[in-house]
Amino acid sequence: MPNLIPKDLVSLLRRPPLPRFRSRLHDERTATLIGTALGVAFATAFLTGLVSHFLQHPPSWLAHHLPTRPYWGYRFTQGLHVASGTAAIPLLLAKLWTVYPRLFAWPPLKSVAHALERLSILVLVAGAVFELVTGLLNSAQWYVWGNQFPFVQTHYWVAWITVGALVVHLGVKAPAIARGFRRPGEELPELPELPEPAGPAELPETHHVSRRAFIATTAVAAGTVTVATVGQSVGSLRSVSVLSARDTGVGELGVPVNRTAGQAGITAAAVTSDWRLQVGGGARGLSLSRQELAALPQTSATLPIACVEGWSVDAHWQGVRISDLMDLAGIAHDADVRVVSMEQNGAYAVMVMERQYVRDPAALLALRLNGRTLTLDHGYPARIIVPNRPGVLQTKWVQRMEAIV
Known part of the structure:
Protein backbone atom coordinates (compact mmCIF):
# COMPACT_ATOMS: atom_id res chain seq x y z
CA MET A 1 0.00 0.00 0.00
CA ALA A 198 13.94 26.18 9.06
CA GLY A 199 13.63 29.67 7.66
CA PRO A 200 12.44 32.31 10.16
CA ALA A 201 13.25 30.12 13.19
CA GLU A 202 16.89 31.14 12.82
CA LEU A 203 17.83 33.40 15.73
CA PRO A 204 20.49 36.10 15.50
CA GLU A 205 23.87 35.55 17.09
CA ARG A 238 14.51 57.38 51.87
CA SER A 239 15.54 60.25 49.61
CA VAL A 240 16.71 57.93 46.81
CA SER A 241 14.04 55.26 47.18
CA VAL A 242 11.75 56.69 44.54
CA LEU A 243 9.85 53.42 44.09
CA SER A 244 9.06 52.77 47.76
CA ALA A 245 5.47 51.73 48.27
CA ARG A 246 5.28 53.86 51.41
CA ASP A 247 6.80 57.23 52.27
CA THR A 248 7.41 56.80 55.98
CA GLY A 249 7.78 60.55 56.42
CA VAL A 250 4.12 61.13 55.60
CA GLY A 251 1.35 60.48 58.10
CA GLU A 252 -0.46 61.87 61.12
CA LEU A 253 1.91 62.57 64.02
CA GLY A 254 4.83 61.64 61.75
CA VAL A 255 3.85 57.96 61.41
CA PRO A 256 2.03 56.35 58.45
CA VAL A 257 -1.29 54.57 58.99
CA ASN A 258 -2.07 51.22 57.40
CA ARG A 259 -5.62 50.82 58.66
CA THR A 260 -7.64 53.91 59.39
CA ALA A 261 -10.39 54.22 61.96
CA GLY A 262 -12.91 54.42 59.15
CA GLN A 263 -11.71 51.14 57.67
CA ALA A 264 -11.92 49.54 61.12
CA GLY A 265 -15.43 50.83 61.73
CA ILE A 266 -14.36 53.13 64.57
CA THR A 267 -16.14 56.46 64.87
CA ALA A 268 -15.50 59.44 67.13
CA ALA A 269 -18.83 58.74 68.83
CA ALA A 270 -17.56 55.28 69.82
CA VAL A 271 -14.67 56.74 71.84
CA THR A 272 -16.45 59.46 73.79
CA SER A 273 -15.65 60.37 77.37
CA ASP A 274 -17.48 57.31 78.73
CA TRP A 275 -14.86 54.95 77.23
CA ARG A 276 -13.19 52.83 79.89
CA LEU A 277 -10.45 50.23 79.72
CA GLN A 278 -11.45 46.93 81.29
CA VAL A 279 -8.70 44.77 82.78
CA GLY A 280 -9.79 41.36 84.03
CA GLY A 281 -8.64 37.88 84.96
CA GLY A 282 -6.67 38.94 88.03
CA ALA A 283 -7.31 39.30 91.73
CA ARG A 284 -8.76 42.78 91.15
CA GLY A 285 -10.78 43.91 88.16
CA LEU A 286 -9.97 47.34 86.78
CA SER A 287 -12.13 49.81 84.91
CA LEU A 288 -10.16 52.92 84.01
CA SER A 289 -11.10 56.03 82.09
CA ARG A 290 -8.56 57.68 79.84
CA GLN A 291 -8.07 60.42 82.43
CA GLU A 292 -7.37 57.81 85.11
CA LEU A 293 -4.86 56.08 82.80
CA ALA A 294 -3.14 59.41 82.18
CA ALA A 295 -2.94 59.97 85.95
CA LEU A 296 -0.96 56.74 86.44
CA PRO A 297 2.87 56.82 86.25
CA GLN A 298 3.79 57.41 82.60
CA THR A 299 6.69 55.76 80.78
CA SER A 300 8.34 56.79 77.53
CA ALA A 301 9.92 54.50 74.93
CA THR A 302 11.34 54.98 71.45
CA LEU A 303 10.27 51.97 69.45
CA PRO A 304 9.75 51.30 65.74
CA ILE A 305 6.40 50.48 64.28
CA ALA A 306 7.15 47.84 61.65
CA CYS A 307 4.56 46.42 59.30
CA VAL A 308 4.43 43.21 57.28
CA GLU A 309 4.51 45.23 54.04
CA GLY A 310 8.16 46.06 54.84
CA TRP A 311 7.89 49.68 55.96
CA SER A 312 8.95 50.84 59.40
CA VAL A 313 9.61 54.05 61.27
CA ASP A 314 10.92 55.00 64.71
CA ALA A 315 8.49 56.80 67.00
CA HIS A 316 8.41 58.16 70.53
CA TRP A 317 5.62 56.66 72.61
CA GLN A 318 4.29 57.58 76.04
CA GLY A 319 1.83 55.71 78.21
CA VAL A 320 1.39 53.20 81.02
CA ARG A 321 3.60 50.15 81.28
CA ILE A 322 1.52 47.06 80.60
CA SER A 323 3.28 45.26 83.44
CA ASP A 324 2.17 48.03 85.85
CA LEU A 325 -1.44 47.59 84.73
CA MET A 326 -1.19 43.85 85.26
CA ASP A 327 0.22 44.39 88.75
CA LEU A 328 -2.61 46.79 89.60
CA ALA A 329 -5.10 44.13 88.50
CA GLY A 330 -3.31 41.43 90.50
CA ILE A 331 -2.42 39.36 87.43
CA ALA A 332 0.32 36.75 87.83
CA HIS A 333 3.68 37.33 86.16
CA ASP A 334 3.45 34.10 84.18
CA ALA A 335 0.08 34.92 82.63
CA ASP A 336 -0.47 35.68 78.96
CA VAL A 337 -2.88 38.49 78.14
CA ARG A 338 -5.66 38.70 75.57
CA VAL A 339 -6.12 42.18 74.11
CA VAL A 340 -9.48 43.05 72.55
CA SER A 341 -9.94 46.02 70.23
CA MET A 342 -13.07 48.04 69.59
CA GLU A 343 -12.54 47.13 65.95
CA GLN A 344 -15.38 44.97 64.69
CA ASN A 345 -14.25 43.56 61.35
CA GLY A 346 -10.49 43.04 61.54
CA ALA A 347 -8.48 39.82 61.45
CA TYR A 348 -6.44 41.07 64.41
CA ALA A 349 -9.22 42.60 66.52
CA VAL A 350 -8.27 40.08 69.22
CA MET A 351 -4.57 39.58 69.94
CA VAL A 352 -2.74 37.36 72.43
CA MET A 353 0.31 38.86 74.08
CA GLU A 354 2.64 36.23 75.55
CA ARG A 355 4.03 36.76 79.03
CA GLN A 356 7.49 37.87 77.90
CA TYR A 357 5.93 40.78 76.01
CA VAL A 358 3.54 41.62 78.84
CA ARG A 359 6.43 41.96 81.30
CA ASP A 360 8.87 43.76 79.03
CA PRO A 361 9.63 47.20 80.56
CA ALA A 362 9.23 48.90 77.16
CA ALA A 363 5.78 47.41 76.48
CA LEU A 364 3.23 50.20 76.78
CA LEU A 365 -0.44 50.93 76.61
CA ALA A 366 0.33 54.12 74.71
CA LEU A 367 -1.69 57.32 75.09
CA ARG A 368 0.63 59.68 73.22
CA LEU A 369 2.72 59.49 70.06
CA ASN A 370 5.63 61.79 69.21
CA GLY A 371 4.67 64.20 71.99
CA ARG A 372 1.01 64.49 71.05
CA THR A 373 -2.24 62.77 71.99
CA LEU A 374 -3.06 59.79 69.81
CA THR A 375 -5.35 60.54 66.90
CA LEU A 376 -8.30 58.34 66.07
CA ASP A 377 -6.45 56.74 63.15
CA HIS A 378 -3.50 55.96 65.42
CA GLY A 379 -5.65 54.14 67.96
CA TYR A 380 -7.15 56.75 70.28
CA PRO A 381 -7.97 56.41 73.12
CA ALA A 382 -5.24 53.81 73.77
CA ARG A 383 -3.12 51.35 71.81
CA ILE A 384 -0.45 48.70 72.32
CA ILE A 385 3.21 49.22 71.45
CA VAL A 386 5.62 46.36 72.21
CA PRO A 387 9.22 45.77 71.07
CA ASN A 388 10.01 43.26 68.31
CA ARG A 389 6.46 42.56 67.17
CA PRO A 390 4.70 43.00 63.82
CA GLY A 391 2.58 46.10 63.41
CA VAL A 392 -0.61 44.05 63.04
CA LEU A 393 -0.14 42.92 66.66
CA GLN A 394 0.28 46.48 67.99
CA THR A 395 -3.45 46.63 68.67
CA LYS A 396 -5.25 49.96 68.34
CA TRP A 397 -8.48 51.14 69.98
CA VAL A 398 -7.95 48.83 72.98
CA GLN A 399 -11.12 48.10 74.89
CA ARG A 400 -10.31 45.16 77.13
CA MET A 401 -7.28 43.31 78.46
CA GLU A 402 -7.69 40.00 80.28
CA ALA A 403 -5.36 37.38 81.70
CA ILE A 404 -5.42 33.96 80.09
CA VAL A 405 -5.48 31.31 82.77
Whole structure:
Protein backbone atom coordinates (compact mmCIF):
# COMPACT_ATOMS: atom_id res chain seq x y z
CA MET A 1 0.00 0.00 0.00
CA PRO A 2 1.47 3.37 -0.89
CA ASN A 3 2.36 5.77 1.93
CA LEU A 4 -0.47 8.34 2.06
CA ILE A 5 1.32 10.61 4.56
CA PRO A 6 3.56 13.20 2.88
CA LYS A 7 7.23 12.84 3.67
CA ASP A 8 7.45 16.47 4.79
CA LEU A 9 4.72 15.87 7.39
CA VAL A 10 6.47 12.75 8.66
CA SER A 11 9.68 14.72 9.04
CA LEU A 12 7.85 17.50 10.86
CA LEU A 13 6.29 15.06 13.34
CA ARG A 14 9.66 13.48 14.02
CA ARG A 15 11.68 16.66 14.33
CA PRO A 16 9.90 20.04 14.29
CA PRO A 17 11.76 23.12 13.03
CA LEU A 18 13.08 24.28 16.39
CA PRO A 19 15.22 27.40 16.77
CA ARG A 20 18.94 27.14 17.28
CA PHE A 21 20.45 29.15 20.14
CA ARG A 22 24.06 30.20 19.71
CA SER A 23 24.66 32.63 22.56
CA ARG A 24 27.13 31.50 25.23
CA LEU A 25 24.92 33.33 27.74
CA HIS A 26 22.69 30.25 27.74
CA ASP A 27 25.48 28.02 29.07
CA GLU A 28 25.74 26.27 32.42
CA ARG A 29 28.17 28.74 33.98
CA THR A 30 25.94 31.76 33.38
CA ALA A 31 22.88 29.87 34.61
CA THR A 32 24.78 28.71 37.70
CA LEU A 33 26.07 32.15 38.67
CA ILE A 34 22.69 33.83 38.20
CA GLY A 35 20.95 30.90 39.88
CA THR A 36 23.23 31.14 42.91
CA ALA A 37 22.38 34.81 43.44
CA LEU A 38 18.69 33.99 42.98
CA GLY A 39 18.97 31.11 45.45
CA VAL A 40 20.53 33.40 48.09
CA ALA A 41 17.74 35.95 47.60
CA PHE A 42 15.05 33.26 47.84
CA ALA A 43 16.62 31.63 50.89
CA THR A 44 16.81 35.01 52.64
CA ALA A 45 13.19 35.81 51.80
CA PHE A 46 12.06 32.35 52.92
CA LEU A 47 13.86 32.39 56.27
CA THR A 48 12.82 35.95 57.14
CA GLY A 49 9.29 35.08 56.02
CA LEU A 50 9.28 32.22 58.53
CA VAL A 51 10.30 34.70 61.24
CA SER A 52 7.38 36.95 60.35
CA HIS A 53 4.92 34.06 60.20
CA PHE A 54 5.96 32.62 63.56
CA LEU A 55 5.83 36.03 65.22
CA GLN A 56 2.30 36.56 63.92
CA HIS A 57 1.07 32.99 64.42
CA PRO A 58 3.36 31.35 67.00
CA PRO A 59 2.89 27.61 67.54
CA SER A 60 2.37 26.61 71.17
CA TRP A 61 5.86 25.13 71.54
CA LEU A 62 7.46 28.41 70.45
CA ALA A 63 5.12 31.08 71.78
CA HIS A 64 6.89 31.65 75.10
CA HIS A 65 10.37 31.57 73.61
CA LEU A 66 9.95 34.45 71.17
CA PRO A 67 12.40 37.22 72.13
CA THR A 68 11.48 40.82 72.84
CA ARG A 69 15.04 41.92 72.04
CA PRO A 70 16.53 43.34 69.99
CA TYR A 71 13.62 45.75 69.97
CA TRP A 72 14.28 46.47 66.28
CA GLY A 73 14.44 42.77 65.34
CA TYR A 74 11.18 42.57 63.39
CA ARG A 75 11.96 45.83 61.64
CA PHE A 76 15.22 44.33 60.38
CA THR A 77 13.94 40.89 59.38
CA GLN A 78 10.80 42.10 57.62
CA GLY A 79 12.65 44.88 55.83
CA LEU A 80 15.17 42.27 54.67
CA HIS A 81 12.32 39.97 53.63
CA VAL A 82 10.77 42.54 51.32
CA ALA A 83 14.14 43.76 50.03
CA SER A 84 15.36 40.26 49.14
CA GLY A 85 12.05 39.44 47.49
CA THR A 86 12.25 42.61 45.42
CA ALA A 87 15.85 41.89 44.39
CA ALA A 88 14.79 38.38 43.35
CA ILE A 89 12.50 39.71 40.59
CA PRO A 90 15.21 40.78 38.10
CA LEU A 91 17.32 37.78 39.14
CA LEU A 92 14.45 35.40 38.32
CA LEU A 93 13.90 37.04 34.94
CA ALA A 94 17.60 36.74 34.12
CA LYS A 95 17.67 33.10 35.25
CA LEU A 96 14.67 32.22 33.11
CA TRP A 97 16.29 33.90 30.11
CA THR A 98 19.47 31.86 30.48
CA VAL A 99 17.64 28.54 30.56
CA TYR A 100 14.59 29.03 28.33
CA PRO A 101 16.25 27.40 25.26
CA ARG A 102 15.85 24.12 27.14
CA LEU A 103 12.14 24.41 26.43
CA PHE A 104 12.94 23.66 22.78
CA ALA A 105 14.89 20.47 23.49
CA TRP A 106 13.60 17.45 21.54
CA PRO A 107 12.04 15.15 22.49
CA PRO A 108 10.35 17.17 25.22
CA LEU A 109 9.95 14.12 27.49
CA LYS A 110 12.63 11.46 27.31
CA SER A 111 11.58 9.22 30.20
CA VAL A 112 9.45 9.08 33.32
CA ALA A 113 12.32 10.55 35.36
CA HIS A 114 12.71 13.37 32.85
CA ALA A 115 8.96 14.06 33.00
CA LEU A 116 9.10 14.27 36.80
CA GLU A 117 12.07 16.61 36.59
CA ARG A 118 10.20 18.91 34.22
CA LEU A 119 7.16 18.79 36.48
CA SER A 120 9.29 19.90 39.45
CA ILE A 121 10.63 22.79 37.34
CA LEU A 122 7.07 23.79 36.47
CA VAL A 123 6.15 23.83 40.16
CA LEU A 124 9.32 25.75 41.02
CA VAL A 125 8.81 28.45 38.39
CA ALA A 126 5.07 28.80 39.06
CA GLY A 127 5.64 29.00 42.81
CA ALA A 128 8.46 31.54 42.46
CA VAL A 129 6.42 33.78 40.17
CA PHE A 130 3.39 33.54 42.47
CA GLU A 131 5.41 34.41 45.58
CA LEU A 132 7.15 37.38 44.00
CA VAL A 133 4.08 38.83 42.30
CA THR A 134 1.74 38.51 45.29
CA GLY A 135 4.47 39.63 47.68
CA LEU A 136 5.11 42.74 45.60
CA LEU A 137 1.40 43.54 45.44
CA ASN A 138 1.06 43.04 49.19
CA SER A 139 4.00 45.34 49.94
CA ALA A 140 2.24 48.00 47.85
CA GLN A 141 -1.07 47.24 49.62
CA TRP A 142 -2.65 46.65 46.23
CA TYR A 143 -5.04 43.84 47.09
CA VAL A 144 -6.33 42.99 43.64
CA TRP A 145 -7.48 39.59 44.93
CA GLY A 146 -10.13 41.13 47.22
CA ASN A 147 -11.03 40.15 50.75
CA GLN A 148 -11.79 36.49 50.02
CA PHE A 149 -8.23 35.44 49.19
CA PRO A 150 -6.27 34.25 52.28
CA PHE A 151 -2.96 35.88 51.33
CA VAL A 152 -1.01 35.07 54.51
CA GLN A 153 -1.81 31.36 54.56
CA THR A 154 -1.44 30.93 50.80
CA HIS A 155 1.84 32.85 50.66
CA TYR A 156 3.18 30.73 53.52
CA TRP A 157 2.30 27.32 52.10
CA VAL A 158 3.27 28.13 48.52
CA ALA A 159 6.65 29.19 49.91
CA TRP A 160 7.12 25.70 51.38
CA ILE A 161 6.03 24.05 48.12
CA THR A 162 8.41 26.25 46.14
CA VAL A 163 11.32 25.52 48.45
CA GLY A 164 10.57 21.79 48.20
CA ALA A 165 10.64 22.00 44.40
CA LEU A 166 13.88 23.97 44.64
CA VAL A 167 15.52 21.27 46.75
CA VAL A 168 14.49 18.62 44.19
CA HIS A 169 15.81 20.81 41.38
CA LEU A 170 19.15 21.33 43.14
CA GLY A 171 19.49 17.59 43.67
CA VAL A 172 18.81 16.80 40.03
CA LYS A 173 21.01 19.59 38.71
CA ALA A 174 23.90 19.10 41.13
CA PRO A 175 26.30 17.83 38.41
CA ALA A 176 25.46 20.76 36.12
CA ILE A 177 25.88 23.22 39.00
CA ALA A 178 29.27 21.71 39.82
CA ARG A 179 30.34 22.12 36.19
CA GLY A 180 29.06 25.69 36.22
CA PHE A 181 31.32 26.54 39.18
CA ARG A 182 34.46 25.52 37.33
CA ARG A 183 37.11 28.16 36.93
CA PRO A 184 36.26 30.62 34.12
CA GLY A 185 39.03 29.45 31.82
CA GLU A 186 37.89 25.85 31.73
CA GLU A 187 35.95 24.67 28.73
CA LEU A 188 32.26 24.11 29.44
CA PRO A 189 29.90 21.74 27.66
CA GLU A 190 27.54 23.27 25.16
CA LEU A 191 23.77 22.91 25.18
CA PRO A 192 22.58 19.79 23.37
CA GLU A 193 22.66 20.27 19.62
CA LEU A 194 19.30 21.36 18.34
CA PRO A 195 17.98 20.74 14.85
CA GLU A 196 18.94 23.08 12.09
CA PRO A 197 16.45 25.94 11.83
CA ALA A 198 13.94 26.18 9.06
CA GLY A 199 13.63 29.67 7.66
CA PRO A 200 12.44 32.31 10.16
CA ALA A 201 13.25 30.12 13.19
CA GLU A 202 16.89 31.14 12.82
CA LEU A 203 17.83 33.40 15.73
CA PRO A 204 20.49 36.10 15.50
CA GLU A 205 23.87 35.55 17.09
CA THR A 206 24.60 37.40 20.31
CA HIS A 207 28.32 36.69 20.71
CA HIS A 208 28.97 40.41 21.22
CA VAL A 209 27.30 40.27 24.67
CA SER A 210 29.78 38.90 27.19
CA ARG A 211 28.89 36.85 30.22
CA ARG A 212 30.50 39.47 32.44
CA ALA A 213 28.37 42.26 30.93
CA PHE A 214 25.19 40.22 31.28
CA ILE A 215 25.86 39.35 34.93
CA ALA A 216 26.90 42.93 35.71
CA THR A 217 23.70 44.26 34.13
CA THR A 218 21.63 41.82 36.15
CA ALA A 219 23.44 42.83 39.35
CA VAL A 220 22.86 46.51 38.62
CA ALA A 221 19.17 45.85 37.96
CA ALA A 222 18.77 43.93 41.22
CA GLY A 223 20.69 46.57 43.16
CA THR A 224 18.73 49.43 41.61
CA VAL A 225 15.28 48.06 42.40
CA THR A 226 16.44 47.25 45.94
CA VAL A 227 17.84 50.72 46.63
CA ALA A 228 14.82 52.30 44.95
CA THR A 229 12.42 50.54 47.35
CA VAL A 230 14.29 49.81 50.59
CA GLY A 231 14.00 53.40 51.85
CA GLN A 232 10.67 52.49 53.44
CA SER A 233 12.62 50.53 56.07
CA VAL A 234 16.09 52.16 55.87
CA GLY A 235 15.58 55.81 56.68
CA SER A 236 18.97 56.93 55.36
CA LEU A 237 17.96 55.79 51.86
CA ARG A 238 14.51 57.38 51.87
CA SER A 239 15.54 60.25 49.61
CA VAL A 240 16.71 57.93 46.81
CA SER A 241 14.04 55.26 47.18
CA VAL A 242 11.75 56.69 44.54
CA LEU A 243 9.85 53.42 44.09
CA SER A 244 9.06 52.77 47.76
CA ALA A 245 5.47 51.73 48.27
CA ARG A 246 5.28 53.86 51.41
CA ASP A 247 6.80 57.23 52.27
CA THR A 248 7.41 56.80 55.98
CA GLY A 249 7.78 60.55 56.42
CA VAL A 250 4.12 61.13 55.60
CA GLY A 251 1.35 60.48 58.10
CA GLU A 252 -0.46 61.87 61.12
CA LEU A 253 1.91 62.57 64.02
CA GLY A 254 4.83 61.64 61.75
CA VAL A 255 3.85 57.96 61.41
CA PRO A 256 2.03 56.35 58.45
CA VAL A 257 -1.29 54.57 58.99
CA ASN A 258 -2.07 51.22 57.40
CA ARG A 259 -5.62 50.82 58.66
CA THR A 260 -7.64 53.91 59.39
CA ALA A 261 -10.39 54.22 61.96
CA GLY A 262 -12.91 54.42 59.15
CA GLN A 263 -11.71 51.14 57.67
CA ALA A 264 -11.92 49.54 61.12
CA GLY A 265 -15.43 50.83 61.73
CA ILE A 266 -14.36 53.13 64.57
CA THR A 267 -16.14 56.46 64.87
CA ALA A 268 -15.50 59.44 67.13
CA ALA A 269 -18.83 58.74 68.83
CA ALA A 270 -17.56 55.28 69.82
CA VAL A 271 -14.67 56.74 71.84
CA THR A 272 -16.45 59.46 73.79
CA SER A 273 -15.65 60.37 77.37
CA ASP A 274 -17.48 57.31 78.73
CA TRP A 275 -14.86 54.95 77.23
CA ARG A 276 -13.19 52.83 79.89
CA LEU A 277 -10.45 50.23 79.72
CA GLN A 278 -11.45 46.93 81.29
CA VAL A 279 -8.70 44.77 82.78
CA GLY A 280 -9.79 41.36 84.03
CA GLY A 281 -8.64 37.88 84.96
CA GLY A 282 -6.67 38.94 88.03
CA ALA A 283 -7.31 39.30 91.73
CA ARG A 284 -8.76 42.78 91.15
CA GLY A 285 -10.78 43.91 88.16
CA LEU A 286 -9.97 47.34 86.78
CA SER A 287 -12.13 49.81 84.91
CA LEU A 288 -10.16 52.92 84.01
CA SER A 289 -11.10 56.03 82.09
CA ARG A 290 -8.56 57.68 79.84
CA GLN A 291 -8.07 60.42 82.43
CA GLU A 292 -7.37 57.81 85.11
CA LEU A 293 -4.86 56.08 82.80
CA ALA A 294 -3.14 59.41 82.18
CA ALA A 295 -2.94 59.97 85.95
CA LEU A 296 -0.96 56.74 86.44
CA PRO A 297 2.87 56.82 86.25
CA GLN A 298 3.79 57.41 82.60
CA THR A 299 6.69 55.76 80.78
CA SER A 300 8.34 56.79 77.53
CA ALA A 301 9.92 54.50 74.93
CA THR A 302 11.34 54.98 71.45
CA LEU A 303 10.27 51.97 69.45
CA PRO A 304 9.75 51.30 65.74
CA ILE A 305 6.40 50.48 64.28
CA ALA A 306 7.15 47.84 61.65
CA CYS A 307 4.56 46.42 59.30
CA VAL A 308 4.43 43.21 57.28
CA GLU A 309 4.51 45.23 54.04
CA GLY A 310 8.16 46.06 54.84
CA TRP A 311 7.89 49.68 55.96
CA SER A 312 8.95 50.84 59.40
CA VAL A 313 9.61 54.05 61.27
CA ASP A 314 10.92 55.00 64.71
CA ALA A 315 8.49 56.80 67.00
CA HIS A 316 8.41 58.16 70.53
CA TRP A 317 5.62 56.66 72.61
CA GLN A 318 4.29 57.58 76.04
CA GLY A 319 1.83 55.71 78.21
CA VAL A 320 1.39 53.20 81.02
CA ARG A 321 3.60 50.15 81.28
CA ILE A 322 1.52 47.06 80.60
CA SER A 323 3.28 45.26 83.44
CA ASP A 324 2.17 48.03 85.85
CA LEU A 325 -1.44 47.59 84.73
CA MET A 326 -1.19 43.85 85.26
CA ASP A 327 0.22 44.39 88.75
CA LEU A 328 -2.61 46.79 89.60
CA ALA A 329 -5.10 44.13 88.50
CA GLY A 330 -3.31 41.43 90.50
CA ILE A 331 -2.42 39.36 87.43
CA ALA A 332 0.32 36.75 87.83
CA HIS A 333 3.68 37.33 86.16
CA ASP A 334 3.45 34.10 84.18
CA ALA A 335 0.08 34.92 82.63
CA ASP A 336 -0.47 35.68 78.96
CA VAL A 337 -2.88 38.49 78.14
CA ARG A 338 -5.66 38.70 75.57
CA VAL A 339 -6.12 42.18 74.11
CA VAL A 340 -9.48 43.05 72.55
CA SER A 341 -9.94 46.02 70.23
CA MET A 342 -13.07 48.04 69.59
CA GLU A 343 -12.54 47.13 65.95
CA GLN A 344 -15.38 44.97 64.69
CA ASN A 345 -14.25 43.56 61.35
CA GLY A 346 -10.49 43.04 61.54
CA ALA A 347 -8.48 39.82 61.45
CA TYR A 348 -6.44 41.07 64.41
CA ALA A 349 -9.22 42.60 66.52
CA VAL A 350 -8.27 40.08 69.22
CA MET A 351 -4.57 39.58 69.94
CA VAL A 352 -2.74 37.36 72.43
CA MET A 353 0.31 38.86 74.08
CA GLU A 354 2.64 36.23 75.55
CA ARG A 355 4.03 36.76 79.03
CA GLN A 356 7.49 37.87 77.90
CA TYR A 357 5.93 40.78 76.01
CA VAL A 358 3.54 41.62 78.84
CA ARG A 359 6.43 41.96 81.30
CA ASP A 360 8.87 43.76 79.03
CA PRO A 361 9.63 47.20 80.56
CA ALA A 362 9.23 48.90 77.16
CA ALA A 363 5.78 47.41 76.48
CA LEU A 364 3.23 50.20 76.78
CA LEU A 365 -0.44 50.93 76.61
CA ALA A 366 0.33 54.12 74.71
CA LEU A 367 -1.69 57.32 75.09
CA ARG A 368 0.63 59.68 73.22
CA LEU A 369 2.72 59.49 70.06
CA ASN A 370 5.63 61.79 69.21
CA GLY A 371 4.67 64.20 71.99
CA ARG A 372 1.01 64.49 71.05
CA THR A 373 -2.24 62.77 71.99
CA LEU A 374 -3.06 59.79 69.81
CA THR A 375 -5.35 60.54 66.90
CA LEU A 376 -8.30 58.34 66.07
CA ASP A 377 -6.45 56.74 63.15
CA HIS A 378 -3.50 55.96 65.42
CA GLY A 379 -5.65 54.14 67.96
CA TYR A 380 -7.15 56.75 70.28
CA PRO A 381 -7.97 56.41 73.12
CA ALA A 382 -5.24 53.81 73.77
CA ARG A 383 -3.12 51.35 71.81
CA ILE A 384 -0.45 48.70 72.32
CA ILE A 385 3.21 49.22 71.45
CA VAL A 386 5.62 46.36 72.21
CA PRO A 387 9.22 45.77 71.07
CA ASN A 388 10.01 43.26 68.31
CA ARG A 389 6.46 42.56 67.17
CA PRO A 390 4.70 43.00 63.82
CA GLY A 391 2.58 46.10 63.41
CA VAL A 392 -0.61 44.05 63.04
CA LEU A 393 -0.14 42.92 66.66
CA GLN A 394 0.28 46.48 67.99
CA THR A 395 -3.45 46.63 68.67
CA LYS A 396 -5.25 49.96 68.34
CA TRP A 397 -8.48 51.14 69.98
CA VAL A 398 -7.95 48.83 72.98
CA GLN A 399 -11.12 48.10 74.89
CA ARG A 400 -10.31 45.16 77.13
CA MET A 401 -7.28 43.31 78.46
CA GLU A 402 -7.69 40.00 80.28
CA ALA A 403 -5.36 37.38 81.70
CA ILE A 404 -5.42 33.96 80.09
CA VAL A 405 -5.48 31.31 82.77
